[in-house]
Amino acid sequence: GQNIDQPTEMTATEGAIVQINCTYQTSGFNGLFWYQQHAGEAPTFLSYNVLDGLEEKGRFSSFLSRSKGYSYLLLKELQMKDSASYLCAAMDSNYQLIWGAGTKLIIKP
């Protein structure tokens, strides 16, 4: 079956670094997406990886290992506004997204 696993909740301190992990199992693979979702709002796109390695985009970076079925989202210099849920989604062979339940990130001052 198809499955995405990510931690339910994480807590970090303002100014610190946090890594949110995601493991996936899909029928075929066409890439891994990360979205950010603030409470009561729509998901917004953060990153897309299809090749192994690290993609850096400002304070946010995303890593993919296709052989391990593993990705992580790295957030640096955490700000209070980064408090949100982070959704991992893998695209299967039919180009449909399989979504994880999301990781709620709580930032403490």
Added chain:
Amino acid sequence: IAGITQAPTSQILAAGRRMTLRCTQDMRHNAMYWYRQDLGLGLRLIHYSNTAGTTGKGEVPDGYSVSRANTDDFPLTLASAVPSQTSVYFCASSPKSGSTDTQYFGPGTRLTVL
């Protein structure tokens, strides 16, 4: 402002009633999607449309229907609402179907069925 709009923002509905959730995009995207989001679960695809005039079933289509008469609009209808359809519903679109294009989401409709 380009994007996706959804209506209503929220709705409380009696079980057994019919309800249509509206979704409109002005980005001329070919592909559109309806998801539901429930606590503790990932977004689940209800129905999708690869282009105007075509629709397809997602992971959880039962009790829902869609139509795609034109590029911009993709309404979702609950023919006879049941309490298990209480959820937050998101409409999304992407430039092309069958591609790795990013999906863009509307603001959502919070539906409560009593």
